[in-house]
Amino acid sequence: MNENNNSNNGMLPKPPNAGSFLAFWSVFFGGIGLVTDCLPLFSIWNLPAGLFFGLTGIVCAVLSKQGKPFRHQAQLGLILSIISAICGILLSLFIIFVYDVMDTNTPMGEYFRQIFETTTQALMPHSPSGD
Numbered sequence: 001m002n003e004n005n006n007s008n009n010g011m012l013p014k015p016p017n018a019g020s021f022l023a024f025w026s027v028f029f030g031g032i033g034l035v036t037d038c039l040p041l042f043s044i045w046n047l048p049a050g051l052f053f054g055l056t057g058i059v060c061a062v063l064s065k066q067g068k069p070f071r072h073q074a075q076l077g078l079i080l081s082i083i084s085a086i087c088g089i090l091l092s093l094f095i096i097f098v099y100d101v102m103d104t105n106t107p108m109g110e111y112f113r114q115i116f117e118t119t120t121q122a123l124m125p126h127s128p129s130g131d
Contacts, residue, residue: 022064023074029057030080037087051088057081 033053061078064071070078102112 020064020071020073022060023071023077026057026061026064026077026081027073028077029053029060030077030082030084033057033084033088034080037084037091048088048092050084051092054081054083054085054088058085 030053033050033056036053037050057077058081061070061074061081064074064077098112101109102116103109
C-alpha cells in the first residue's frame with residue numbers, strides 16, 4: 001500500500017519568499033509611522049516614532065527588492081514609509097522651532113508660552129471652588 005498519498009508527493013510546502021515577507025513589513029511600518037505622526041504629541045516618544053518607523057519601512061522595502069523589480073506591496077510600503085519619514089522630520093523641525101522661539105521675548109514666543117500655559121491649566125485637574 002502506498003502510504004505517501006499527499007497531493008505534493010511528499011515534498012515539503014514551499015515557504016513564502018523573503019521578499020514578500022519584507023514587503024509586508026514595509027507596509028506595516030509605513031502605516032504605523034503615519035499613525036504615530038498623526039497622533040497628538042502627548043509624550044516624547046511620539047516625536048521620533050514616525051521617523052523611526054518610516055526609516056525602518058524604507059529599509060524593509062529596499063531589502064525586499066532582492067534584485068527583482070519592486071512588488072506592488074513593496075511600492076506601497078515604500079510610499080507610506082517615505083511620507084511617514086518626511087512627516088516625522090517636519091514634526092521634529094517644527095517642535096525644535098517652537099521651543100527655540102519660546103525662549104525669546106518676541107510676540108510669537110510670548111504667544112507660544114501663553115498657549116502652553118492655558119493648555120496645561122486646562123488639562124490639570126481643578127480643585128473644588130469651596131476649598
